[in-house]
Amino acid sequence: MAACVLCWRAARLRSLPNWRKSFTKAQHIRSKDDITDQEEKEVLHHQESSFHGGYRLHYNPLPYHRSAWNSNSRRQTDNDVEDDQCLTAKAPSLWQQGSHYSVCTSRHLSTSKNTLLELAFNKVPEPERPSALQHRNKNPESPDVKVDPRAFLKCRPEYASVALDLTSRPHPVEWVDVLPLLQKVSVLKGKMKPIDVSEFFKELSKLHPDKLPLLKRDQRFIMLLRYSVQHLRHFSVPQLLEVLESFVWLEIPSSHTVLGVYEAELCRRANQMSLHQMLLAADLWRCIRRQIPQFLQRLHDSFNQHLGQVGVPELVQMIYIIGEGRHCPKDLIRSLEQLLLRHLHHLHPEEIGTVCLGLFKSQTSISEGALTCIVDGALSLVTEMSDFAVANVMKYLRFSYLFHRPWLEAMAQEVPRRAHGMAVQGLMHLALTCSALHYRNDSILTAIAERIPPLVPHCRSKDSCKLLWAFGTLGFLPSQNPSFYPSLTESLRQRKAEFQHYPEHLLTGLLGLAFVSQFPEDLIALALSPDFVSLALKSTHLELKKDLFTLDGAVALELPRWTGPRLSPKFREEVAEMLWKFMQSAMCQKPEVLEAESALQDLLGGEKFVCKRMILPHTRSIDLEVHLDSSGQPIPVNPPVIERHKSFWICSVTSQKLQPNLELLGLHAMKRRQLKMAGYRVVELNLQEWMPLLRKRRTEKLAYLHCKIYESL
Template identity: 40%
Template sequence: MLWGMLYWRLTALGRLRLAVASQKKWNVEVSSGQLRSSHSDREQQQQQQQQQQEHGQEPSYQIPQTTCLLEYRVPYSPSAYPIARPGRTPPTAPAELEEDLAIPTSPPPGARQLCNPYSVSSSRRLSSVKNTLLDLTFSRPAVAHRPHKEGDGYTPREDHDFNSKEDPRAFQRERSEYSVLCHDLSEPQFPPLSAEEASLLLHRVTVLRGGLQPDAIVDFLSALGRLPPPLRPPVRGDSRFAMLCRYAVESLPRMCPTQLLALLRAFVCLELPPGHSMLALYEAELCRRGGMLNRTQLLLAGDLWRCLGRSAPLYLDVTLTQLEQSWQELSVAELVQLLYLVGEGRRAPAALLPRLELLLLQYLEELTAEELGAVSLGLFKSQSVLSQCTVRRLADIGLAQLPGMSNLALVNLLKLLRFSRLEHRGLLRALGQEVPRRAGALGPPALMHVALTCSTLRYRDERVLEAVAAAVLPLASRCRNKDAAKLLWAFCSLGYDPRNRTAFLGSLIQQLRVRTEELERYPQHLLTALLALAFAGEFPSDLVGLALSPRFVSLASNFHQLELKKDLFMLDGSVGLELPDWVGPRLPSQLCHEVTKVLWGIAQEDMCQRPEVLEAEALLQELLGGPSFVRKHMILPHTRSIDLEVCLESSGRALPLNECSTLTALAPPNPRARTASSRGWEEQHTAVPLTEDLLAKLLNNLTLLPPSQPAELQPQHSTPCRASEENSRQICSGVILTEGLLDALTGRPSTALPLPPRPTGPRRLAVQVCSRNQYCSDTRFLMGLHAMKRRQLGQLGYCAVELHPWEWLPLLRRSRADKLAYLHSKLYSTLD
C-alpha cells in the first residue's frame, strides 16, 4: 500500500514536470492583443479567430493563458488536485502556479476519483435553475450578435447620433452634481490592467471558487473593467470570466446596493453585450430593491443601464414609481437626468409627467443650453405631451441662449417644436441666420431634422432650405435610408426646389438604391421617399417597381409598427394617373377597394362634417338648382381629401351629375390637356367683363342684378340709407380685389401666355374647400400633396376651383347673399 501511494505520487510529479515543459513549448507571445503559437492546435485556433473576425464576430482568445483549457477526459485526480481548505490563501508562488497547471490524466483502475474543486467543468454543475437562466453559454461571442425579439428588455444602441460630431451626453458635464448621477464614459481607467495581470486574476478565480466573497467578486470585476479595449473581447469569451459571473449571480442576494452598482459599472467598462442573459437577473434584483435605493442610486443605475444599451423597462417603472413620492425634492440635475432616462426608455409617466412639467417650469431659468437640449430630446423621444405654454417658454429660453447653444442642443429643441406642432416665430426666423452658419458642421441626421421641422411646421424659408441642400450634397453617401427619405419628404412636401435640384434629388435617390437591403427592415422609408418624389412629379421606375412588387406589398401590408397600406394606395394611384405607359406591377384591386372604403369612412367622420364644407355644399345646391347638381365625394381617393363635384355647360347651365357623366363617358378628357387648374390666376382671368353690377360692387353702390341671378341677391330697398342693417351689409360688402382683377380692370400689361383654345362640351369642376394647412405658413404656396392633387385633377380632366381659406372663412360670418355671389363668381369665371 505504501509503495503504491509512493508510486502514484512520483508518477504525478513526473506528469507535472512534463506538463510544465509542455507549457513552455507553447512559446506564447502577445502581439496586438492576439496569441501566436507554434503549436498546430493554436495555429488552427488562430485561423478560426481570423474567420470569426471576417464574419464580424469577436475572437475567442487574445490574451496569454496561464491555464491549459484542454478537454478533460477524466477531470479528477486526488494527487494532482489538492483539496481546498477553509482559510487557505490563494497560491501566488511560481511553484504553486505550476501545480495548478498540471493536466490530469486517467488514474489506474480502482483509484477513487475526488471532485476537482478548481476545474472549469465543475463550475458548470452549479444550480440547475441558475444555469438555465444563464443559458450556460457565457463564453459564446455570438451572444452580442444574436437577434432579439421585441419585449425582451433589449434595445439596440440608438442611432440618433449617427454621424454626429457632438456628444449627446455633453449636458452631464455642465454641473458637478452629475458626477454621482451618471457614469462618465470618457473617464480614463487608471492604471490600465495588463494581459498578464488579467490572466492571473482569472486564475485566482479558479483557485478560490466557492470561497469568493461578494467584495472579492466586485474587486475582481472592477479590476477587469480597467482592461484596454483590445483585450476586453477575449476576457468576455474566457470560461473563467463566465465562472466569475456565475459566482456573482449567486452572491446577488448578499450584495449591498453599492456593490450592485459597482458591478454594473464594471460591465459597462467591459462592454458587456446588452442582450447578455445575466443582465436580466441584475435588473430583477434592482427592481426588488427599488425601495431601498435613494434618488442618487436610482438615477445612477438607470444611467448605467443606458450605457450598457439595455432599456430595462421594468427598472425604469420602479424608478418612476419611487421618484413620484419625492418629486418635489428633485434638484435641477436630477430632473434633467430623469427626463433624459425617460426619453431613452421611450416611455412617459402618465401620472408623474404633469408634476415634472411644474418642476420644469420652476427650474427653466436655471437650465443651461445643453440641459435644455437634453430635456427637449427626452420629451421628444418619450412622446410627452406638454402644454403649449410650457413648450413656448422652452423655445423662448432656447432663443435667448441660441448663440452659445451647441448644434446638437439646437436640433433637439427643433425636434420638440416639431412634435408639439408649435410654430415659434422668433426661433424659426432665427434659423435663417443660424442654419447657414452651422450647416457645414451638421451631419446628415441633424440636417434631416432641421428640414423636417420646417416641413412639419409648414415653414418655407429659402435661406434654411438652400443651406441644408448645399450641405447634404457632399454627405449623401453617409445618409441612411431614413435620412434620405425624410430629406426628400421635407423638400417636396414644402414644394421647394433647391438651386441644385437635379443633383440633390439624384444623389438621394441613388443612396436609396445603394441601401436597398435596409428596406425590408424599414419599408416605410422607401414609401416616404417615393411619395415625396411623387409630389414633385418624379417616379424612378426601379424603386417604384420595387415598392409595388407583390413581395414588398406583402411586407408593407403586414408591417406591425405602422399602417402602410394608405401610402401604397397613394403611390399606386399616382402611378396610374401620371404614368399612362406604366407596365410594372400594380396593387391588387381588392386592396385598393379596402383602403378606399377606410379612407371614405374617415372622411365622412371628419372632413365632410366641417362647417365650412357643409355651408359650401348647401349654398352650391341652392345656387345650381338642387342636390342632384352637387356631389360630395373623393374624386381622387388616394389623395385622402374630398371635393364638391359640379358640371357646367359652356353656356353656363348646370347639368345633373348623372347626365354629365353620360355625356362625357364616350369622350374622356385628354389627361395631357392643359386645363385651367394648371394655369395661373392671371391666365384664367385676363379678360373680365366689366358690367354695371361689377362696377356697383366696386363702388359700394346699389347692386343691379340681371334677372338670371337668384332672387335672394336682389335688393329689398331702393337706397342704402333706407335699408335695414342686414341689407346694408349686403349692399356695401364689395368684392375682394386681387392683382389679377386689378390688371384686368386697369388694362395693365400682362406677361401671361396666350390662353389655349376654349374647351367645348361640359366642364367638370372640382370645388375644394381649402384649409390653411394646405399652404405653407404665411404664404400662398401649396404644400406638396395638394399641389400633386391639383396636377392630377387636371390630368383627369377636372378644373379645380379653390375656395381659399383667407376668402371663404371670413365670408362665413357674412350674409347669404355675399356667399352666393362669391360662389357664383368662382364657378362661372372658369367659363370665361
C-alpha cells in the same frame, strides 16, 4: 361651360444537476476580424471536447465592431427609434452576427444551495444590443461628424452622482497587469468576500478595451462572475453600483444572463436606495443597453415621492432616462411639467436639448403653454446650442405640431450657418420638422440641399426617403438644386435590398418625388411589382394600401405611356371604397364642408348643381364639383354624359391649417396639378379664410363663394 369642385384633404428553476450540465459553454464578444485561424481551431477544440463534470455559462453577445454595420443592416442605432414618429416610419433594426466561443471552468465552483446562480446561468439569452459605450461618438452616417447624446452631463459637476460619464474611462492597463488579479481569483475561490469581488471587477474594468475579448474567455473571469452572483445579496448598494459600473467598462453584453440576477436584486433593493442611487443605477443600465421596465417603474415611483429633492440635474437626468426607456407614466407628466417651468431659466443649452429629446422619445405631451415656454428658453440660447440640441428641439416641435414662428425664423439664420458641419440624420430631422409644420423657408431648404449630395454615401435608405418626402412635401423643385433629387434617388437604387425589410421607406421616398413630378421608372416598377406589393401588405403594423394606391394613381395620370406593373383593378376598387367610407364618416361631416356644400347649392340653384365625391380617389380627399358653361351659367352635374366642349372647374377647400407664407404642399399640390391634367380648373378656398365665415351671415358666405368662382372665369 366650366365645372367647379371643392376639395378637402383627409387629414405603435432548474435543478442543480441540470445547471451543472449547462455551465460548460460561453460565448464572447469578438469580431470575426479579430480571430486568428489558430484561435478558431482552439475554440472548435474546446467546443468538441468533453469535460467531465464541466459547467456551461451561457450568454449570447453580438459583435459591437463597426464591421457589423452594413448597407443591408436590419438594426440601426438606438437613436433611430426617435425618428419614427412621423410619416408612419417604424423603428428599424440591424442584422448582427454573433461569434460563439466555448470556455470551460472547474466543477468545483458549484454549490447546491445557490438558487440565484442556477437561475442566472440557465436563463436563455436574449438577442444582443450594442452597448452605449461602444457607440459613443460614432456616427454611421458621416464619420467626420461626432455627436455625443450625453454631452449635457458636462454642464454641471452634480451629474456625477446620477450618471456615468462615458468620456472618463479609467486609465487603461495591459493584460500583464491583470494576470495577478485573475490568479488571486483562482486562489481565493469560495473564500472571496463581497468587497473582494467588487474590487476585482473594479480593477479588471481598467483593462485596455482591445484585450477585453481575451479576458472574457478566461475561465477565472467566468469564476468571478459566478461568485459575484453568489455574494449578490451581501453587497451593499454602493458595491452593487460599483460592480454595475465595472460591467459597463467591461462591455458585458446586455443579454448576459448574470445581468438578469443583478436587475432582480436592484429591484428588490429599490426601497433602500436614494433617488440619486436609483438615477445612477438606471443610467448604468442604459449604458449597458439593457431594458429594465420593472426597475424604471420603481424609479418613477421614487421620483414622485422625492419631488422636494429634485433640482436641475435630477430633473434633466430623469427626463433623459424616461426618453431612453421610451415611456413616461401619466401620473409623472404633470410633475415633470411643473418642475420644468420652475427650473427653466436655469437650464443650459444642452440641457434644454436633452429635455426635448427625452420628451420626444417617450412621446410625452405637455401643455402648449409649457412647451412654448421651453422653446422660448431655447430661442434665447439658440446661438450657444449644439447642432444636436437644435435638432432635438425641432423633433419635439414636430411631435407636438407647435408652430413657434420666432424659433422657426431663427432656424432660417441658424441652419445655413450650421448645415455644412452637420450629419445626415440631423439634417433630415430639420427638414422633416419643417415639413410636418408646413413651414417652407428657402434659406433652410437650400442649405440642407447643398449639404446632402456629398453625404449621400452615408445615407441609410430611411434618411434618403424621409428627406425626399420632406422636400417634396414642401414643394422644393428640382430646378432649385439640380443635384439634390438625383443624388438621393440614386441612393435608393444602391440600397434596394433594404426595402425588402422596410417597404414603407421606398413608398415614402417615391411619394415625395411624385409630389414634385419626379417619377424614377425603375423604382416605381419595383414598388408596384406583385412581389413588392405582397411584401408591403404583409406588414401588420403598417397601413401601406393607401400609399400604394396613391403612387399607382399618380403613375396613371402622369405617365400615360407607362407599360410597367400596376395595381389590380380589384385592389384599387377596394382601397377607393375604403377611403370613401372614411370620407363619408369623417370629412363629409365636418362643419366647413357641410356649410360650403349648402352655400354652393344656394348660390347655383339647388342640389343638382353640386356633386360631392372623390374625383381622384388616390389623393385621399373629397370634392364639391360644379359645372359652368362658357357664359358662367351653372349646369347640372349629375348627367353621366358631359358635352365635349364643356370644361370642368374645381374649387378646392383644404382642411389643413396652412401657414400664411405657404397655401399648397405635398399631396394637395400634386392633386391640384393632376386635376388640371384631367381637364379641371381649380379654385382654392383657404381654410383660414373660410372658417371665420362660418360664423358670418349667409349673404357674406355666398358673396365670398361667388367671388372665388366667378373671378376665376
